[in-house]
Amino acid sequence: MPKNAFYAQSGGVTAVINASACGVIETARKHPDKIANVYAGRNGIIGALTEELIDTSQESDEAIAALRHTPSGAFGSCRYKLKGLEKNRAEYERLIEVFKAHDIGYFFYNGGGDSADTCHKVSQLSETLGFPIQAIHVPKTVDNDLPITDNCPGFGSVAKYIAVSSREASFDVRSMAKTSTKVFVIEVMGRHAGWIAAAGGLASDAETEIPIVILFPEVEFNQERFLSQVKAKVEEYEYCTIVVSEGTHWPDGRFLAEAGTRDAFGHAQLGGAAPVVANMIKDALGYKFHWAVADYLQRAARHLASKTDVEQAYAMGKAAVEFAVEGENAIMPAVIRTSNDPYKWEVGKAPLSEVANVEKMMPKEFITEDGFGITDACRQYLVPLIQGEDYPPYRNGMPDYVTLKNVAVPKKLNTAFEI
Amino acid sequence: MPKNAFYAQSGGVTAVINASACGVIETARKHPDKIANVYAGRNGIIGALTEELIDTSQESDEAIAALRHTPSGAFGSCRYKLKGLEKNRAEYERLIEVFKAHDIGYFFYNGGGDSADTCHKVSQLSETLGFPIQAIHVPKTVDNDLPITDNCPGFGSVAKYIAVSSREASFDVRSMAKTSTKVFVIEVMGRHAGWIAAAGGLASDAETEIPIVILFPEVEFNQERFLSQVKAKVEEYEYCTIVVSEGTHWPDGRFLAEAGTRDAFGHAQLGGAAPVVANMIKDALGYKFHWAVADYLQRAARHLASKTDVEQAYAMGKAAVEFAVEGENAIMPAVIRTSNDPYKWEVGKAPLSEVANVEKMMPKEFITEDGFGITDACRQYLVPLIQGEDYPPYRNGMPDYVTLKNVAVPKKLNTAFEI
Numbered sequence: 001m002p003k004n005a006f007y008a009q010s011g012g013v014t015a016v017i018n019a020s021a022c023g024v025i026e027t028a029r030k031h032p033d034k035i036a037n038v039y040a041g042r043n044g045i046i047g048a049l050t051e052e053l054i055d056t057s058q059e060s061d062e063a064i065a066a067l068r069h070t071p072s073g074a075f076g077s078c079r080y081k082l083k084g085l086e087k088n089r090a091e092y093e094r095l096i097e098v099f100k101a102h103d104i105g106y107f108f109y110n111g112g113g114d115s116a117d118t119c120h121k122v123s124q125l126s127e128t129l130g131f132p133i134q135a136i137h138v139p140k141t142v143d144n145d146l147p148i149t150d151n152c153p154g155f156g157s158v159a160k161y162i163a164v165s166s167r168e169a170s171f172d173v174r175s176m177a178k179t180s181t182k183v184f185v186i187e188v189m190g191r192h193a194g195w196i197a198a199a200g201g202l203a204s205d206a207e208t209e210i211p212i213v214i215l216f217p218e219v220e221f222n223q224e225r226f227l228s229q230v231k232a233k234v235e236e237y238e239y240c241t242i243v244v245s246e247g248t249h250w251p252d253g254r255f256l257a258e259a260g261t262r263d264a265f266g267h268a269q270l271g272g273a274a275p276v277v278a279n280m281i282k283d284a285l286g287y288k289f290h291w292a293v294a295d296y297l298q299r300a301a302r303h304l305a306s307k308t309d310v311e312q313a314y315a316m317g318k319a320a321v322e323f324a325v326e327g328e329n330a331i332m333p334a335v336i337r338t339s340n341d342p343y344k345w346e347v348g349k350a351p352l353s354e355v356a357n358v359e360k361m362m363p364k365e366f367i368t369e370d371g372f373g374i375t376d377a378c379r380q381y382l383v384p385l386i387q388g389e390d391y392p393p394y395r396n397g398m399p400d401y402v403t404l405k406n407v408a409v410p411k412k413l414n415t416a417f418e419i
Numbered sequence: 420m421p422k423n424a425f426y427a428q429s430g431g432v433t434a435v436i437n438a439s440a441c442g443v444i445e446t447a448r449k450h451p452d453k454i455a456n457v458y459a460g461r462n463g464i465i466g467a468l469t470e471e472l473i474d475t476s477q478e479s480d481e482a483i484a485a486l487r488h489t490p491s492g493a494f495g496s497c498r499y500k501l502k503g504l505e506k507n508r509a510e511y512e513r514l515i516e517v518f519k520a521h522d523i524g525y526f527f528y529n530g531g532g533d534s535a536d537t538c539h540k541v542s543q544l545s546e547t548l549g550f551p552i553q554a555i556h557v558p559k560t561v562d563n564d565l566p567i568t569d570n571c572p573g574f575g576s577v578a579k580y581i582a583v584s585s586r587e588a589s590f591d592v593r594s595m596a597k598t599s600t601k602v603f604v605i606e607v608m609g610r611h612a613g614w615i616a617a618a619g620g621l622a623s624d625a626e627t628e629i630p631i632v633i634l635f636p637e638v639e640f641n642q643e644r645f646l647s648q649v650k651a652k653v654e655e656y657e658y659c660t661i662v663v664s665e666g667t668h669w670p671d672g673r674f675l676a677e678a679g680t681r682d683a684f685g686h687a688q689l690g691g692a693a694p695v696v697a698n699m700i701k702d703a704l705g706y707k708f709h710w711a712v713a714d715y716l717q718r719a720a721r722h723l724a725s726k727t728d729v730e731q732a733y734a735m736g737k738a739a740v741e742f743a744v745e746g747e748n749a750i751m752p753a754v755i756r757t758s759n760d761p762y763k764w765e766v767g768k769a770p771l772s773e774v775a776n777v778e779k780m781m782p783k784e785f786i787t788e789d790g791f792g793i794t795d796a797c798r799q800y801l802v803p804l805i806q807g808e809d810y811p812p813y814r815n816g817m818p819d820y821v822t823l824k825n826v827a828v829p830k831k832l833n834t835a836f837e838i
Contacts, residue, residue, distance in 0.1 A: 013591055072590035202816075296592065300590060386817070396624070397725070398624065
């Protein structure tokens with residue numbers, strides 16, 4: 001008898017997490033002998049705990065196919081980490097109660113490092129609590145910090161967005177530099193790892209040279225050296241673009257964004273790293289500046305997704321289901337790079353025991369010795385990930401993103417659960 | 420005998436001002452009997468004053484064609500306004516000196532309101548200083564505030580970028596709202612007019628409803644009413660997106676961005692309107708927020724240009740040259756809307772005397788009565804301007820934007836001119 005599958009989106013969403021959802025659901029629909037229906041968690045794992053399940057069989061094939069080109073989390077996501085089994089047995093027992101009630105035998109969890117850990121714990125439920133379930137983690141994170149997989153779905157599209165946006169804004173400031181703006185600062189995501197900041201370096205290449213200074217979270221901020229870099233670039237090129245990671249910090253660990261500013265009412269004001277850097281340059285060097293903070297725009301920019309990223313996101317969802325119907329448990333499909341030039345990749349398989357709680361940092365050899373740029377090795381790694389465009393369809397001038405019906409599965413337990 | 424033409428880009432650049440340059444140069448190349456060569460000003464009008472002219476004949480047809488898909492100002496722009504003839508006769512005499520030396524009979528000036536005024540003054544030089552020249556203004560401004568023309572090239576692409584980005588980020592925050600971010604704030608350009616902010620309203624439409632609150636520069640900021648709007652939206656939809664114009668101001672005229680913040684060194688810190696609004700919501704309502712400042716990204720985003728905008732930008736450049744070879748002077752080609760549904764437009768002709776120093780504000784009937792949204796009339800005006808996509812070619816994952824050789828025309832005067 002086929003079992004139902006549970007699928008949930010976890011943590012910060014991306015431009016392509018729905019492409020993974022599309023891969024999961026479309027593939028599950030091809031295996032009715034093994035998977036009866038896919039129930040999605042409304043707002044991620046919370047939906048499992050509160051028995052708020054979404055019946056994806058109520059969505060047409062067209063709607064599911066449209067997930068491939070729709071950014072964000074179509075079923076809702078959440079920031080909610082299950083504690084360890086020993087600390088919060090009640091949550092795992094509740095999961096089992098809900099899964100039993102809805103005949104769920106597969107658990108697909110689409111997220112980053114924390115989610116991999118949760119997924120790993122769920123994969124052990126048959127051992128630890130006697131409930132048979134196959135748990136497969138579907139990798140997703142713009143932070144690109146999951147181990148084993150060469151890269152994480154979601155990252156390639158952010159990388160492309162930041163590279164393209166930095167190039168475009170650099171062309172703009174180059175135009176204006178004679179009498180006006182000389183320095184443009186763009187703040188990007190990445191509190192712990194500089195992957196996204198590194199992607200800003202792709203704005204400049206052999207054919208299109210742009211003076212770029214990158215501030216990585218991996219490199220302690222040195223104001224004097226930074227300012228002299230900027231000065232040198234402006235003197236040589238008349239302008240300069242700065243890509244600053246939100247995680248850029250002083251030697252004592254304080255983020256640049258925590259500048260200790262107060263608003264008119266005396267409230268502490270988090271102003272972002274970009275304005276801090278921009279004002280610092282203005283004060284020391286007198287250059288006129290502009291700054292941007294991309295924030296959600298970067299991770300939601302499905303309009304500029306990397307085709308490679310979309311394909312990999314879909315492939316990870318598809319592979320997760322295929323692994324599940326083959327009887328696998330406690331694994332994560334992974335992107336394995338088999339060749340750099342031409343770029344080739346295939347789907348691999350990572351044991352969750354080796355994924356959970358391991359954070360992949362950017363290799364030191366990806367950052368230039370001066371600490372402000374990316375090396376050729378970094379470029380070789382990044383460039384394949386931004387290849388190809390995969391435009392969404394447009395209707396009336398706007399991208400035609402789908403909003404699902406998200407019909408609730410009738411509750412069978414009707415017992416409340418406090419989260 | 421054919422004369423040479425002078426072309427210059429002025430003020431803040433856009434995603435499509437080079438499409439106008441493309442229209443000017445390609446069309447001039449079709450009229451060798453009237454126009455010998457197009458000399459571009461290096462960094463705008465400053466290039467004319469300092470005799471730094473760029474020989475566009477050194478650029479291949481392919482390079483000029485690539486201007487159509489390249490953002491920013493390929494020859495450099497400047498923020499430099501010529502004073503009135505009575506106040507600064509020297510500048511006009513210098514222009515004539517340079518134009519005479521280089522046999523220039525046509526003056527194409529690509530800019531906004533200030534530039535139209537300069538262009539108008541140049542168009543009068545034969546009357547005022549006895550120098551025969553035909554001056555045609557090519558409209559350009561993301562501010563969309565030129566009169567007579569239905570809209571300004573550059574605006575449609577910013578509008579599309581802000582509408583699409585606001586929709587994408589709204590999908591993101593909608594996904595996260597259950598346990599995390601409930602409010603997303605995006606700051607957009609437009610210090611005096613709310614055209615760009617209004618475009619944020621297009622993120623929501625009949626098929627894709629999104630709760631959006633817009634803060635216009637035309638509407639005095641009322642904190643209490645604003646917060647109650649946001650609260651109502653979050654209570655109804657669980658989330659809310661706020662589009663705030665950089666020009667949003669308090670009743671006393673102070674911009675929201677001037678929050679009186681000081682950095683650690685006591686320097687006044689310009690932090691943008693978005694973080695001010697976001698922190699205000701956090702303090703009053705406790706909602707978790709994210710904010711973005713699009714800044715140059717919005718006006719440089721050629722990767723997401725409106726096809727309508729690109730076509731109109733090109734058409735304005737083309738028409739400027741055609742008008743010139745027909746003997747016109749002191750005019751500006753304009754976009755004339757002849758039908759809304761289906762949208763149709765044609766090239767019109769505006770006398771510079773009626774363009775210079777006239778600022779077109781957004782009609783009151785484009786803003787909803789509560790002051791936080793756009794009306795159907797506004798939507799009817801805006802929607803045609805974002806129609807169609809016009810993607811640049813990509814090479815190796817990045818848009819293939821052209822950087823011209825910008826070969827200098829040998830100086831004939833070699834006299835210095837202080838600007």
